[in-house]
Amino acid sequence: MEEGIRESLRLLLEFDPYVYNIIGVSLRVAGLALLFSTLIGIPLGTILGLNNFRGKPVVTALLYTGMGFPPVVVGLFVFIIFSSVGPMGHLGWLYNVEAIITAQTIIAFPLIAGFTMAAVMQVDRNLLSQLMALGATKFQAAWAAIKEARVGVLVAIIAGFGGVISEVGAVMLVGGNIEGKTRVLTTAIVLETRKGNFGVAIAFGIILLAIAFLANLSMIYLQKKHLFEDNG
Numbered sequence: 451m452e453e454g455i456r457e458s459l460r461l462l463l464e465f466d467p468y469v470y471n472i473i474g475v476s477l478r479v480a481g482l483a484l485l486f487s488t489l490i491g492i493p494l495g496t497i498l499g500l501n502n503f504r505g506k507p508v509v510t511a512l513l514y515t516g517m518g519f520p521p522v523v524v525g526l527f528v529f530i531i532f533s534s535v536g537p538m539g540h541l542g543w544l545y546n547v548e549a550i551i552t553a554q555t556i557i558a559f560p561l562i563a564g565f566t567m568a569a570v571m572q573v574d575r576n577l578l579s580q581l582m583a584l585g586a587t588k589f590q591a592a593w594a595a596i597k598e599a600r601v602g603v604l605v606a607i608i609a610g611f612g613g614v615i616s617e618v619g620a621v622m623l624v625g626g627n628i629e630g631k632t633r634v635l636t637t638a639i640v641l642e643t644r645k646g647n648f649g650v651a652i653a654f655g656i657i658l659l660a661i662a663f664l665a666n667l668s669m670i671y672l673q674k675k676h677l678f679e680d681n682g
Contacts, residue, residue, distance in 0.1 A: 455652075455653075455656060457649040457650060457652065457653040461650075461653055462657070468629075469653075469654075469657075471630055471633075472634060472635055472638050472654070473635065473657065473661075475631075475632065475633065475634055476634040476635045476636075476658075476661075477661070478547065479547050479550045479551050479554060479634065480554065480611065480614045480615045480634075482551050483550075483551045483554035483555045483557075483614045484558060484607070484610055484611050484614055486551070486555045487554075487555045487557075487558035487559035487561075487562050487610050487614075488562055488607060488610065490555070490559045490562075490563070491559040491560070491561070491562030491563035491566060491606065491610065492562060492563070492596065492603060492606070494513075494559075494563040494567075495562065495563040495564065495565070495566025495567040495568075495569075495570060495606065496566060496567075496570050496592050496595060496596055497592075498510060498513070498563070498567040498570075499566065499567040499568070499569070499570030499571045499595070499599075500570060500578070500591075500592060500595060510567070513560050513564050514560075514564060515560075516559075516560030516564075517560045517561055517564045519557070519560070521557050521613075521617050521618075521619050521620045522619035522623065524553055524556050524620050525553050525619055525620025525621070525622075525624050527556075528549055528552050528553040528556065528620065528623075528624050529544065529549075529623050529624050532549050532552075532624070544624060545624070545625060545626040545628060545632060546625075546631070546632065547625070547631070547632055549624040549625060550620075550621050550624055550625045550632060550634070552624075553617075553620040553621065553623075553624050554613075554614040554617060554621070557613050557614060557617060557620065558610035558611075558613045558614050559610070561606065561609045561610050561613050562606045562607060562609065562610040563606075564606075565602060565603075565605055565606030565609055566596075566599070566602070566603050566606045568602065569599035569601070569602020569603055569606065570595050570599045570602075572599065572602070573595045573599050574598075577594070577598065578591050578594065578595060581594055604669050605669075608665075608666055608669045611665055611666075612662065615635075615636075615658070615661065615662055615665075616636065616658075616662070617636065618636035618637060618639075618640060621634055621636060621637055622637050622640070625637070627640075627641060635654050635657060635658040635661075636658065638651075638654050639654045639655055639658070642654065
């Protein structure tokens, strides 16, 4: 571990282009996947949390299944879709970052939607009824529910980020781990370990943990900031 720390510091301080390219690709695909999954997951979770309809148990069961879906199966599905014989093969996304972003979005959005639904369901229904009685639209009431459940929604986003930044199986399958193009931190760790470069692999692991820690620390800061604003 000590060797890995020294190696990670050396690689970062020397501005190794190989390392910084991998970090850049990792942040880009994880950030875009998190953005897309958030844009899908939060509205879906809010709708499920606020409304009751005949097919809700089935939709909820599918959502919970997606939360525990093996990422490598998602990768296989995306691989087939974007392969040369697949329905979207003409896009040429396979072994490109677009395929990785697609797979990671599919992996993350059930997590975000599920946690958002659970958070929204805890919102006081009397508050929403009062808003509707005062003339609020359904969209305004839904937005008020999201604001009330914002701590839970932030937890949902954290869960989604954890799902995309740490994923390796699907990324390896649809991205191909191509140097300078689709290689991310998780796949680089696998590659360097197989090559016996344990110091470099540990260094990448430490960098990955540092990114996850900083992201989660930022979310915790936002949670506390909102709590202080509410109490103030």
